[in-house]
Each structure stands twice: as structure tokens, then as C-alpha cells.
Amino acid sequence: MNSIWELETFYRKRNVIIIGAGFTGLWSAISIKEKHPEKSVVIIERNTIPLGASSRNAGFACFGSLTEIIADSQKMGWDKTLQLVKMRFEGLQKIRHYFHTSTIDFELNGGYEIVNNEAPLAHIEVVNEKLKMITGLTHTYSLKQDKIKVFGLGKSSFLIENPCEGSLHSGKLLQKLLEKCHGLNVEFLFGTEVTHVEEATTEVKVYLSADLFIKTDQVIYCTNAFTSKFLEKEQITPARGQILLTEPIEGLKLKGTFHYDEGY
Numbered sequence: 001m002n003s004i005w006e007l008e009t010f011y012r013k014r015n016v017i018i019i020g021a022g023f024t025g026l027w028s029a030i031s032i033k034e035k036h037p038e039k040s041v042v043i044i045e046r047n048t049i050p051l052g053a054s055s056r057n058a059g060f061a062c063f064g065s066l067t068e069i070i071a072d073s074q075k076m077g078w079d080k081t082l083q084l085v086k087m088r089f090e091g092l093q094k095i096r097h098y099f100h101t102s103t104i105d106f107e108l109n110g111g112y113e114i115v116n117n118e119a120p121l122a123h124i125e126v127v128n129e130k131l132k133m134i135t136g137l138t139h140t141y142s143l144k145q146d147k148i149k150v151f152g153l154g155k156s157s158f159l160i161e162n163p164c165e166g167s168l169h170s171g172k173l174l175q176k177l178l179e180k181c182h183g184l185n186v187e188f189l190f191g192t193e194v195t196h197v198e199e200a201t202t203e204v205k206v207y208l209s210a211d212l213f214i215k216t217d218q219v220i221y222c223t224n225a226f227t228s229k230f231l232e233k234e235q236i237t238p239a240r241g242q243i244l245l246t247e248p249i250e251g252l253k254l255k256g257t258f259h260y261d262e263g264y
């Protein structure tokens, strides 16, 4: 049973409830508060820290390797592919606009793709022409055969360089986003799992247990692959992602982020 103090403060009605405190949830809260500072926004996160893909990724700051973009254009057409690439590219610019590169260990060391057959090379000029509007470069992707040796990638046939890509420290970015949210008066309920959501025409009830709920005007699901738990009609199938981390390797020649086979 909750006290009246708790119900009138922590569990009071909000304008917006965001479920999930990963990158999607935090950026959504920032966008809303910047446009509508008067709106009350609370982020509900089931873990004690944001604990999902946002704190467990590789830290690649990338927007698509050559073969990934070719594959996407063949699957969903150029319009949609370019829309997606533009959002990713602008997302990277936004991160660098909001946070000083040194505070999130952002390094613009270039993105590379190892290609072992000639077919994708025939598309470079077309892809560069399409991406010129987005990156402002005439050659977003270029062949860098000399770097195969520099990086010690002896058995690779071709190496494609993209100078707009880099890497960052995802943990530091999450912390900076949290700081930004606090500055904008976004509220948080960490260690709190949303069990279910009841959406009516005028109001939404976000349940934290069988008898405890918070009312809200709008709810935003930022729960990644778990979203199908709430939106049963949406077909979202979680896929396994994995990071393998080595001890520091002495004399490692690789510098940058490296892709292979459509970004995988």
C-alpha cells in the first residue's frame, strides 16, 4: 500500500511517460523537454542503471557500410535507404553538437569495410553520388588498398574507407545524456518495471504492479526488443547481438571501426 505522499509525488500523473532509459528513451525525453519545457516527463527504467543494448554495444559511431547500403537499397529502395542514412548521419552530428568530443571519447578515426569480392566496387560511384547530399563529400566511400598492409589485414582483397565514421564511449554518452535530462527536469524511476499498460481514449495507465499505476496523457515505448510485450500486434523479434572483448593487444595496427559483409 502506498502512502498519500508517494502517490501525490513519485506516482502522480505526468504528461508523458517514457518506458526505458536507453539512448532512445533519453534522447526522446530531451527532445520533448526542449520543445515543451512545461510538460512533465518521467522515464521508467526497470534496472538500477540503463541496462540494455545502449550500455552493451561496440561504440561504433557509424551510418552504414558500402555493402550495407547497397543491400538496403536493393531491399527497400533508394528513398527509404537515404532517409535512414540521413537520420543516422544527422544523429552523429547531433551527438557531437550536444557533447564535447573529449567528454564521450569520440574519435573520428574513420570507418572501414573489408570486401572480398569485386561486385560491390561497381556500385561505389552511384552510392557516393547519392550520399553527396547527406555527407557533403564527393567520395564518402573510397578504395584504400595501401591501408590493407598498414592495418595488417593481409588476406583482405579490398578495403573501403569512410572518413565520416568513428567511435565513442557509450557509457560516457549515457551518463552525459542523464546529466542533460536532469538539467531539463526530466524525472526518473529507476529499478521500476512496467508490467502492463492500459490505453483508453483520454488517458493511459502505466502499471508498476497489480494495484500501482501512474496516469499519463502519452506513453512512449523505448524498450527495444521488449516492446512486443506491450504492443502485441507489432511483430518484433529480438535478435542476438554479441560483443567479444579482448585484453589490450600490444602493437595492434588497426585504427578505426571495421565492418564486413553488409555491416555484420
Ligand SMILES: Cc1cc2nc3c(=O)[nH]c(=O)nc-3n(C[C@H](O)[C@H](O)[C@H](O)COP(=O)(O)OP(=O)(O)OC[C@H]3O[C@@H](n4cnc5c(N)ncnc54)[C@H](O)[C@@H]3O)c2cc1C
Pocket (backbone or CB within 6 Å): 019, 020, 021, 022, 023, 024, 025, 044, 045, 046, 047, 049, 050, 051, 052, 053, 054, 055, 056, 057, 058, 059, 060, 061, 062, 192, 193, 194, 195, 222, 223, 224, 225, 226, 240, 241, 242, 243
Ligand atoms: C551487441 C550489440 C552491439 C551494438 N553495437 C552498436 C554499435 O557499435 N554502434 C551503434 O550505433 N549501435 C550498436 N548497437 C545498437 C544500439 O546499441 C541500439 O540500437 C541502442 O542501444 C538501442 O537503444 P534503446 O534505448 O532503443 O534500447 P536499450 O538500450 O535496450 O534500452 C531499453 C531499456 O528499456 C528497459 N526496459 C525494457 N523493458 C522494460 C520494462 N518493462 N519496464 C521498464 N524498463 C524496461 C531496459 O532495461 C533498457 O534499459 C549494438 C547493439 C548490440 C546488441
